[in-house]
Amino acid sequence: MNNVLPNNPKCDICQHIPSHAEVEILHTSERLPKEVDQLEIIGGNHADSTLGQLRKCPKCGTYYLWFHDHDSESGTGYGYTDEGIERILPDQALECVDANLKQIQTFKRKEAYKEETDRLVKEREAIEVYGQA
Numbered sequence: 001m002n003n004v005l006p007n008n009p010k011c012d013i014c015q016h017i018p019s020h021a022e023v024e025i026l027h028t029s030e031r032l033p034k035e036v037d038q039l040e041i042i043g044g045n046h047a048d049s050t051l052g053q054l055r056k057c058p059k060c061g062t063y064y065l066w067f068h069d070h071d072s073e074s075g076t077g078y079g080y081t082d083e084g085i086e087r088i089l090p091d092q093a094l095e096c097v098d099a100n101l102k103q104i105q106t107f108k109r110k111e112a113y114k115e116e117t118d119r120l121v122k123e124r125e126a127i128e129v130y131g132q133a
């Protein structure tokens with residue numbers, strides 16, 4: 001499943017983002033490319049870190065998964081904070097949309113996530129149309 005998808009050399013944003021990158025931000029000065037911040041956040045703001053956050057390039061529509069994971073080492077050390085980005089295919093984006101929608105359904109205050117839910121549903125429809133092409 002770890003397809004290395006080629007980056008989009010024509011896209012101002014995507015040409016700077018590798019297909020997979022992971023950095024440890026607590027102890028090192030390594031950071032993800034700044035272009036990662038320009039990606040549009042579709043959903044997953046409240047999801048647990050295993051789901052990741054779905055992001056999309058506002059220029060070319062390429063999907064990415066963004067991860068932020070803090071491991072406290074069970075309180076025995078300073079822990080680690082990893083951040084990562086991975087380019088994904090539309091069907092992987094669809095899986096991420098569904099996983100996040102499913103998770104929101106389990107929240108007590110679902111209405112607080114209405115905006116995100118709407119965005120996820122809209123994205124789901126877009127992927128289904130685009131995915132058939």
Ligand SMILES: [Zn+2]
Binds near residue numbers: 008012013015060
């Ligand atoms: Zn792009």
